Amino acid sequence: MIEKMSEPSDEQVAMQHYLVCGTADCQKNGQFYCNACQRPLCEQCKAEHQKSPQNKKHEIVLYRHRKHQLPVEKCEDHPTRNVDMFCKECKIPLCSKCSIMEEHIGHKFDDLEEIFTEKYALQQHEFSKIQKYFLPTTQGLKTDIEEDATQIRKIMESIRTSMKAEAESLKNLVDEVTTENLENTHTMEKSLLKMLKSQETTYDDYITYLGKMSDEFQQHLSLANQKLIFSETLKIKTIPDTTRPVLPVFIPGQFKKDEVTKILGKVNVPDIKPEKRKIRPMEAVTTHMKSTEKQLEQSTEKSDMKQTLSLSSSVTKVREYSVPGVDSALHVSVDKSDRLWVSDSRGNLVQTDLQGKQLQKIQSSGYRDEGYHTATQDGDLIYTDIGKKVIYRITPDKKIIKFIKTGDWRPLSVHSSRINGDILVGMDRGKEAKVTRYSKAGKELQNIQRDNQGQGLYGYPHYITENINGDICTSDYYKHAVVVVNKSGQHRFSYTGWWSDLRPLGICTDVLGHILVCDYNSGTVHLLDQDGRFLSVILSSQQGIKHPHGVCVDEENNLYVGQYGTNTVTVYKYLQ
Incomplete structure (x- = not known):
């Protein structure tokens, strides 16, 4: 045995x-x-x-x-x-x-x-491919099919509307031509009757003339007056000529069903070869399927860096920034040029350079204490406007473009994926909340709202980020938890704190897959591994942190921390 x-x-x-x-x-x-x-x-x-x-x-x-x-x-x-x-x-x-x-x-x-x-690693690799490539790719194709079905329904409804409009237009044209033809018959009838009336008058006048001539001839024939016999002989005028009217003839229209079809048009399916659905090629799992060669190279560099990086035994303050134009630093984004975007509760969104000089200032509507802006890999900044229910894009040349309309959902938090450029947005509508994934072009790809039991995953998706394994990590203030789902939207775990009730605020991840989250209740920043295990309190009052609200990690693995009540952003080193 x-x-x-x-x-x-x-x-x-x-x-x-x-x-x-x-x-x-x-x-x-x-x-x-x-x-x-x-x-x-x-x-x-x-x-x-x-x-x-x-x-x-x-x-x-x-x-x-x-x-x-x-x-x-x-x-x-x-x-x-x-x-x-x-x-x-x-x-x-x-x-x-x-x-x-x-x-x-x-x-x-x-x-x-x-x-x-070796076998374990191989099976783990194959399992990883299912989770990171085959399953999301197949679900993406299924979503693609659903979108095609929706598009077909819209197109066919549009075609039916156009056909009805075309038929109505032709009916109106037929009515117009028929009315003109009927009016023309009345005009013709009047003209012909007028001509006949004129001819009738001509003959009436001639009959009157003949009566007068008859009287004169009778006088000539009278024996009582001999003088008239020797008078000039009377001549009778000829009968006036008249013509018969040319009667109108109705010539029926010559048309067939095919000719009507030509006029009205018909629906055809083009005789072309159907285009195969694009299945994105499977890239190495260790690169997390980056979408471009540049991203692949960056991922490889990060992978190499992971082998040498580890948590430092202590956290070191590197520098501080005072951000003009805001009264608090509730959320921090760092763009490709290492410039800061910082927002406060009054809707002020400010960009500064490394010297703290203000470069741009945007005003968003409403009270804002969410993670409502994010820097993209393309150098843009994306931010949400909760009042207008619109997501905007700011280009490097400072153009503000209306990017996505969210309908009756309020866009609260936003994150631009470093894996593939997708846009993750936390939203709410009344008592409902969800996370929506958009492509970098703004096309809706995925909605995540409920777990496998049909229960709502989110209460108020305050801040949102993505981990290196594709997990979507949401700081949910109402749920008192960090809610984590995988790329497919399946609930993985919820972190509710280590020793006390958690009130999560700002959240971010690093190159090692750690999750860093601010806790309002304890005034600290917690460090978790990518499976939700608590590792340590990485920042507290010992490091001069009192009210941490927003966190962000840049490409050099520096940790940026913004706080409530001060416009200072502090930068720390915690990896070595």
Whole structure:
């Protein structure tokens, strides 16, 4: 019978807020892991461990990068031995005693732990591809199909409307022509009757003339008056000529159904080859599928940097900025030129250079204490206007462009993805709240509103950011939690504080996947790993922080902190 020993899964570990160091009598956070000793280490114990000559070749990595321990299985033939070898010829696992048995003499063996580590990494990589590429890409294609269906319905409705309008137009034209033709018949009738009346009058006059002539001839024929007999002979005028009217004839219109179709038009499907839906190519998972070569290179550099960066034992203040034009620094964005964008509660949004000189000032409507602006990889700044329900884009040449209209949803918080340039927006409408993903061109891609049980994920998405693994991290003031969903919108975890009720404000992530969030209640900044485990209070009153409200990390891994009640932005170093 095979006996197995197992370690906690990553999911189980992710449910813990604090991983204890594996060194005896040490209760500090074990954020590192010695693959050789197979135990977690805190930063101090890690340093001590590496000093020992016998541990010189030990590989120490971040806990989430650890090699997973080979599950212990007892050999069926030799119950006191563990299965730890793999016979390459027989292709079976076995123990060290089995390897010297007659049937395995001359065979080659591999370390089973190395094979397990390799297979585990491979499966983890494949699983990662499903989560980061295949699933979101397929869901994107499904969304594409739904959008096509919506577009077809709109197009066909538009065509039907156009056809009805065309038919109505033709009906009006037929009515107009018919009316003109009827009026023309009346005109013709009047003209012909007038002509006949004139002819009738001509003959009436001639009949009168004939009456007079008859009277004269009777006088001539009278014997009582002989003189008239010898008078000039009377001549009768000829009968006036008249013409018969040419009668109008109605010639029916000559038309067929095809001719009417030509007039009205018809719907045709173009005889062209259907275009294949674009399936974005799968990029290396370690680059998190960056959309351009430049982003790929930057991701590679960051990946290299991750191998050398770690949390510093202390936080160091680097510099301070006094930002003119604001009374508080409730949210901070840093653009590609290391220029600051800082906002206060009065809707003032100010850009300054490294010397604190004001470069731009924008006025947004309403009381604003959300993370309502974000710098993009293209050098633009995107900000939301809660009153107008519009998202604006400010270009490097200071042009303000109306970018996205959000309908009856109020755009509260916004973040521009460093992975692919997508725009993430936290919104609310009455008692509803959601996160919407837009493309960098402003096309709506995704709506995230409910969990798998149909419950609302958000109450008030105050601040929003994205982690290096594509997780969407939202600071929700009403939920008293940092709500984290994966790229597909599935709820991963909610962080509600370590020792007291959390009132989260500003939030950001760093190159190592840490989540940094301001807590209004304690006046501190918490540091979490990307699975929601509490690591430490990184900033507090000990570092001169009283009311932290907005946080941001730049490309050089500097931490910018803005506070309520002061226009000073302080910069710290916390990675080494």
